[in-house]
Amino acid sequence: MLKYVRDLGKTGVESIQSIGRAGMLFGQSVTWGGPGSAGFLDLIKQIHSVGVRSLSIIIVAGFFVGMVLALQGYNILIKFGSVSALGTMVSLTLLRELGPVLAALLFAGRAGSALTAEIGLMKATEQLSAMEMMGVDPLKRVITPRLWAGMISVPILALLFSTVGIWGGAFVAVDMLGLYDGAYWSNMANTVEFYDDVVQGLIKAAVFGVVVTWIAVYQGYDAAPTSEGIGKATTQTVVISSLAILGLDFILTAVMLGGV
Amino acid sequence: MTNSSNHVDVKDVTFYRGSRKIYDGLNVSFPRGKITAIMGPSGTGKTTLLRMIGGQLKADSGQVMVNGDDVGRMSRADLFELRKNKMGMLFQTSGLFTDLNVFDNVAFPLRTHTDLPDDMIRDLVLMKLEAVGLRGTRDMFPAELSGGMVRRVALARSIAMDPELIMYDEPFTGLDPISMGMILRLIRGLNEALGLTSLLVSHDVEESCQIADYLCIVSGGKVIGFGTPDELKNGDNAEVRQFLNGDPDGPVPFHYPANDYRADLFAGDA
Numbered sequence: 001m002l003k004y005v006r007d008l009g010k011t012g013v014e015s016i017q018s019i020g021r022a023g024m025l026f027g028q029s030v031t032w033g034g035p036g037s038a039g040f041l042d043l044i045k046q047i048h049s050v051g052v053r054s055l056s057i058i059i060v061a062g063f064f065v066g067m068v069l070a071l072q073g074y075n076i077l078i079k080f081g082s083v084s085a086l087g088t089m090v091s092l093t094l095l096r097e098l099g100p101v102l103a104a105l106l107f108a109g110r111a112g113s114a115l116t117a118e119i120g121l122m123k124a125t126e127q128l129s130a131m132e133m134m135g136v137d138p139l140k141r142v143i144t145p146r147l148w149a150g151m152i153s154v155p156i157l158a159l160l161f162s163t164v165g166i167w168g169g170a171f172v173a174v175d176m177l178g179l180y181d182g183a184y185w186s187n188m189a190n191t192v193e194f195y196d197d198v199v200q201g202l203i204k205a206a207v208f209g210v211v212v213t214w215i216a217v218y219q220g221y222d223a224a225p226t227s228e229g230i231g232k233a234t235t236q237t238v239v240i241s242s243l244a245i246l247g248l249d250f251i252l253t254a255v256m257l258g259g260v
Numbered sequence: 261m262t263n264s265s266n267h268v269d270v271k272d273v274t275f276y277r278g279s280r281k282i283y284d285g286l287n288v289s290f291p292r293g294k295i296t297a298i299m300g301p302s303g304t305g306k307t308t309l310l311r312m313i314g315g316q317l318k319a320d321s322g323q324v325m326v327n328g329d330d331v332g333r334m335s336r337a338d339l340f341e342l343r344k345n346k347m348g349m350l351f352q353t354s355g356l357f358t359d360l361n362v363f364d365n366v367a368f369p370l371r372t373h374t375d376l377p378d379d380m381i382r383d384l385v386l387m388k389l390e391a392v393g394l395r396g397t398r399d400m401f402p403a404e405l406s407g408g409m410v411r412r413v414a415l416a417r418s419i420a421m422d423p424e425l426i427m428y429d430e431p432f433t434g435l436d437p438i439s440m441g442m443i444l445r446l447i448r449g450l451n452e453a454l455g456l457t458s459l460l461v462s463h464d465v466e467e468s469c470q471i472a473d474y475l476c477i478v479s480g481g482k483v484i485g486f487g488t489p490d491e492l493k494n495g496d497n498a499e500v501r502q503f504l505n506g507d508p509d510g511p512v513p514f515h516y517p518a519n520d521y522r523a524d525l526f527a528g529d530a
């Protein structure tokens with residue numbers, strides 16, 4: 001019994017310490033400049049590695065999600081004789097919810113885990129220590145460009161996801177199910193608001209981008225420098241960021257809709 | 261004890277790892293321009309000592325002075341400035357950047373810390389690589405090199421900024437005799453040619469005695485012997501002699517402390 005209480009306390013203290021370390025890491029690496037700081041080219045390289053290389057999975061997934069949405073939506077809406085609202089339904093679902101959430105989840109699995117493993121392995125092979133001993137701050141050199149690359153990439157990926165998804169919806173609705181294309185596009189154009197839908201979706205994506213990348217770089221930087229430790233950190237990145245995305249999505253939606 | 265003949269002075273240092281005491285009132289000075297080998301049984305914190313001198317770990321109490329400045333109390337900026345051009349360290353796993361080739365690895369500190377033109381950096385890198393005999397590998401990646409070659413490239417990189425103090429963490433571990441001979445010659449040669457202060461952490465008694473001017477034997481959180489290899493081998497400290505001769509039993513017992521052997525065996529019958 002006493003052991004149980006002690007373990008509970010230990011876990012609690014360790015979690016709080018971990019949050020503190022993550023906060024310090026974010027604070028120290030979110031600003032540019034410092035010993036041996038990374039340059040603009042490093043940022044471009046990282047955007048390529050985490051963003052551009054996630055394009056294929058984002059585009060394919062977005063297209064299929066759009067197609068499924070149109071197919072399901074068509075079969076529901078046709079019962080109420082309001083198939084012309086299909087374009088509105090697909091686009092709002094994607095822009096407000098599925099674009100940011102699914103893009104961020106895919107990003108966590110594709111790029112977040114890779115970031116964690118890369119940084120963890122650099123730590124395990126003493127590359128980060130060697131950098132420190134050469135008078136180069138690994139936070140500034142390694143973490144800063146990766147953090148920013150993720151924060152910049154996720155909103156762009158989310159927007160792409162939604163765009164491709166809307167095309168995927170049009171492909172199913174118009175080309176396969178024979179919906180009049182004017183109904184699909186003009187209803188969408190009439191109902192989708194730039195600020196309420198597009199911008200709010202982007203705000204969500206930006207928040208997810210910060211959180212996912214932060215979790216990924218922290219897990220890598222804090223990983224135990226063993227193969228087991230890196231494996232565990234990589235899993236943690238995917239699990240924690242997925243839960244964080246879904247939890248934050250509810251909070252952000254509630255705040256934006258103001259309904260709760 | 262601080263004077264200009266000592267490059268590094270460790271004064272009354274205590275260091276804990278978790279609740280385990282690694283160093284308890286450690287006092288030692290490393291003379292300038294000499295090779296000092298820090299030796300001792302596994303797990304005594306020899307690498308910890310190097311990391312405290314490099315400022316990567318902070319002592320819980322006491323001072324670690326490098327060139328008369330307390331590393332533990334330096335600001336982050338001063339510490340990075342010190343490491344930039346006064347200190348070099350060769351890690352056990354070398355710490356080469358796996359995404360950069362040999363040339364770019366050696367050029368890394370020069371490109372980061374200096375505004376030298378590209379052709380001058382090229383010349384400097386080639387000179388450093390020539391010194392370790394690996395100019396021909398400049399376009400290869402660390403994964404394509406043997407363990408000994410990786411360590412020599414890392415050595416070239418750690419002398420790229422011409423440090424005054426260089427620390428080697430287990431430079432001989434896992435090397436074949438030929439590579440080991442090369443590393444030995446390089447460490448000695450660099451010390452003589454550049455007048456570096458070299459600190460060397462190693463278990464390899466024979467190799468260390470060959471090149472070291474002084475040995476520093478660490479055990480149980482204290483320095484138990486400091487002197488030239490000959491002095492220590494013929495000295496009167498039994499534990500130091502046991503370590504240098506590699507005797508399996510002596511002041512450091514072969515048996516981990518346990519209760520009486522006979523009683524333990526009979527206890528199983530009850």
